[in-house]
Amino acid sequence: MSEASATLHEPFESATRQREALTFGVWLFLASELLLFAGMFLGYAVYRHDHPSAFAEAGRHVNLLFGTINTALLMTSSLSLSVASRAIDRDKPGLSEIGVWITLGLGLLFLIVKGLEYREDLDEHLWPGATFALHAPAARIFFGFYWTMTFVHACHMTIGLGLLSRLVWLARRGRLRANNDSVEATTLYWHLVDIIWALVFACLYLVGR
Amino acid sequence: MSLTTTPGEFPTADPDAKGARPADGAPMQQSFWTDGGQTVWSWLGTVDHKRIAILYAISITAFFFLGGAAAALIRIHLFTPHGLLFSRDTYNKLFTLHGVIMVWFFLVPSIPSTLGNFLLPLMIGARDMAFPKINLLSWYVFVGGALLTVIALLAGGVDTGWTFYPPFSTIYSNSAVTLAAVGVFVVGFSSILTGINFIATIHLLRAPGMKWFRLPLFVWAMYATSMVMILATPVLSTSLLLIIAERLFGMPIFDARIGGDPLLFQHLFWFYSHPAVYIMILPAMGVISEIVTVAARRKVFGYAFMVYAMIAIAVVGFMVWGHHMFVSGMSPYAALVFSFLSFVVAVPSAIKVFNWTATLYRGQITFAAPMMYALGFLGLFTIGGLTGLMLASVPIDVHVTDTYFVVAHFHYIMVGASVSAFFGGLHYWWPKITGRLYPEGWARFAAILMFFGFNFTFFPQFIMGYLGMPRRYAEYPAEFQLYHVMSSTGAMVLAVAYLLPLFYFAYSLRFGEVAPANPWNATGLEWTVPSPPPKHNFDQIPHVENDPYEYHAQGHAPEHGKSIHRGQGDGPVRTPPT
Ligand SMILES: [Cu+2]
Numbered sequence: 001m002s003e004a005s006a007t008l009h010e011p012f013e014s015a016t017r018q019r020e021a022l023t024f025g026v027w028l029f030l031a032s033e034l035l036l037f038a039g040m041f042l043g044y045a046v047y048r049h050d051h052p053s054a055f056a057e058a059g060r061h062v063n064l065l066f067g068t069i070n071t072a073l074l075m076t077s078s079l080s081l082s083v084a085s086r087a088i089d090r091d092k093p094g095l096s097e098i099g100v101w102i103t104l105g106l107g108l109l110f111l112i113v114k115g116l117e118y119r120e121d122l123d124e125h126l127w128p129g130a131t132f133a134l135h136a137p138a139a140r141i142f143f144g145f146y147w148t149m150t151f152v153h154a155c156h157m158t159i160g161l162g163l164l165s166r167l168v169w170l171a172r173r174g175r176l177r178a179n180n181d182s183v184e185a186t187t188l189y190w191h192l193v194d195i196i197w198a199l200v201f202a203c204l205y206l207v208g209r
Numbered sequence: 210m211s212l213t214t215t216p217g218e219f220p221t222a223d224p225d226a227k228g229a230r231p232a233d234g235a236p237m238q239q240s241f242w243t244d245g246g247q248t249v250w251s252w253l254g255t256v257d258h259k260r261i262a263i264l265y266a267i268s269i270t271a272f273f274f275l276g277g278a279a280a281a282l283i284r285i286h287l288f289t290p291h292g293l294l295f296s297r298d299t300y301n302k303l304f305t306l307h308g309v310i311m312v313w314f315f316l317v318p319s320i321p322s323t324l325g326n327f328l329l330p331l332m333i334g335a336r337d338m339a340f341p342k343i344n345l346l347s348w349y350v351f352v353g354g355a356l357l358t359v360i361a362l363l364a365g366g367v368d369t370g371w372t373f374y375p376p377f378s379t380i381y382s383n384s385a386v387t388l389a390a391v392g393v394f395v396v397g398f399s400s401i402l403t404g405i406n407f408i409a410t411i412h413l414l415r416a417p418g419m420k421w422f423r424l425p426l427f428v429w430a431m432y433a434t435s436m437v438m439i440l441a442t443p444v445l446s447t448s449l450l451l452i453i454a455e456r457l458f459g460m461p462i463f464d465a466r467i468g469g470d471p472l473l474f475q476h477l478f479w480f481y482s483h484p485a486v487y488i489m490i491l492p493a494m495g496v497i498s499e500i501v502t503v504a505a506r507r508k509v510f511g512y513a514f515m516v517y518a519m520i521a522i523a524v525v526g527f528m529v530w531g532h533h534m535f536v537s538g539m540s541p542y543a544a545l546v547f548s549f550l551s552f553v554v555a556v557p558s559a560i561k562v563f564n565w566t567a568t569l570y571r572g573q574i575t576f577a578a579p580m581m582y583a584l585g586f587l588g589l590f591t592i593g594g595l596t597g598l599m600l601a602s603v604p605i606d607v608h609v610t611d612t613y614f615v616v617a618h619f620h621y622i623m624v625g626a627s628v629s630a631f632f633g634g635l636h637y638w639w640p641k642i643t644g645r646l647y648p649e650g651w652a653r654f655a656a657i658l659m660f661f662g663f664n665f666t667f668f669p670q671f672i673m674g675y676l677g678m679p680r681r682y683a684e685y686p687a688e689f690q691l692y693h694v695m696s697s698t699g700a701m702v703l704a705v706a707y708l709l710p711l712f713y714f715a716y717s718l719r720f721g722e723v724a725p726a727n728p729w730n731a732t733g734l735e736w737t738v739p740s741p742p743p744k745h746n747f748d749q750i751p752h753v754e755n756d757p758y759e760y761h762a763q764g765h766a767p768e769h770g771k772s773i774h775r776g777q778g779d780g781p782v783r784t785p786p787t
Binding site: 013022031032034038145147 | 256337338340341401405406408412414439440444446447448451454458459460461462467468470473477480750
């Protein structure tokens, strides 16, 4: 098994166990992350129930095109990172590196598209400030969630890009195989960010259209 | 070694580890204090769980005395009905400072990040935490976040109370709420990282033979606490994040003027902050289980029940948050369910109290300082728990909501119980951590003083609260002065009791007798390694062949009245002069 090739750190005495610990730790972290977003989804659901028409109106002003492009980018990036993760476990560091590069590129593209979308939103006065464009008062709450949730998600994307950059750096120095557990950990995290986006996309872009 | 072997003495799991013990009375041995360097960076860059525990201990001690100073000022102010020292505004900032610092920067990290960090790997037979670097990171995150908040609290001041309720915190307060919330948000990540580290360590680094049901109850307590940390803290993060978003960027999520719901914040906040009470009390329960068994020289009564009770507390604790909101206009059906579940969560706590008491039955109880603290815990926790039941029933809660009755209740749990246990644990493991024995007489005196000082401070608050004295006011009607004076006087006594250990612990570091590896003649792997432990804990990873707390053979209580040799007095066994 290539698992045994990972470098052993204190306090572990077996590489398998060390890898188990890392994977387990990441899963625990993901459970925690899920609850971080759960609070926001709960709030969103409560308000959607309280103000159905205002939320439906506000939902129609979100840019579906950009949202869809981003969903496609992110889903594809999860695929490429899965390939990278499997490849390193089958001793194909070259293929793995390509997968990581593609993921990194798609992730960057996501943030660029998100930036373009934010610019459009601001042009359309969708920031819930003094010049807010919509009339229904509760539409401001919808956009409160829109900006907060997408921003928090973008922060997670940025952290994910940092982790991917680290993998690229390791790959450049030929140390990807020795850190195959890092590849798995990054992949798990990236998938979570991806799944959260799928939920954000469904709630903010699709419901009520 | 001068200990007489008793029939119940714990067979050491690994004879080699015992052989590595330094000669009694020798000067400071090679240990984690010296190994790995003595430079500042060797401490600030350490990944040794024991050194990180010391770093945490120093930081939370500073926060404890900062928060305590605020409490002392509050109590001095309240000596007279019109208040002695502060304006109303300053008073608001003062109780916020006290609450925020004590809850997030002292109570939540107290036992887990100091005793837990130090002992968890030792107790399960591991060389370190599963993620040593993350462990250090969590300390930096803690200190960084806490300093942000402390700056906000001291420089600008925050007047919302530790609960940050909107719309006051989002729209009306002109104080440094945003920075304080950012700091608490950051500190939350430290809790989460610690929780992940503990759980992964317990799952994956137990020594061979250390089965789940051989774990000391302290380890189980850390496990249950970590679960709550991981699953509750992120919800606090969300609620603070939404407050920050509203204050800083005008995202009107809790703004009732446009249909927002400030009560939603309370739901999110208490979804964390009720379980947070268990983050504070579960570790205390773990400490007490260790102390009570060794002080009575008894197997813990109903080990499995103790474990299930802690898990039950952790799980059911997630479903009772609504009892903080009985007067918020929630539906009577919701109130009924929350009230019922709050009664349910008291059952496992009661089981634990009964089991500790039953452990003492027919035990050969010795009253060393840790046991004095443990007995104090039992009394104070019971009072706090029973008044908690009163508050869980809606009619009484409606009557005493936002009065000193509530203040007294949660101080009995969080200070009376939790802090007593923390001090008990500190005394109990002090010889292990520092390699020195503390002065037993002074320690017992401090324990007794703490118990009486505490009751003196907070029992009058039950009475005045029941009579209608509301909390969080800088002034009060003259009829309550008697109670306030009693409470403030008690607080002064309590302050002395908290300061005393600081001095005699410091004294013992320099002048205390050198501690043997196992001064209490206790079971548990942490007592098989030298005091203080070497950097890598175990020369060889031990093999565990016994259940915990093997103080006597199964089914045989030690003969009544036949006391075992414990050196002079009941404190840690002193090494006789040779
Ligand atoms: Cu509660």
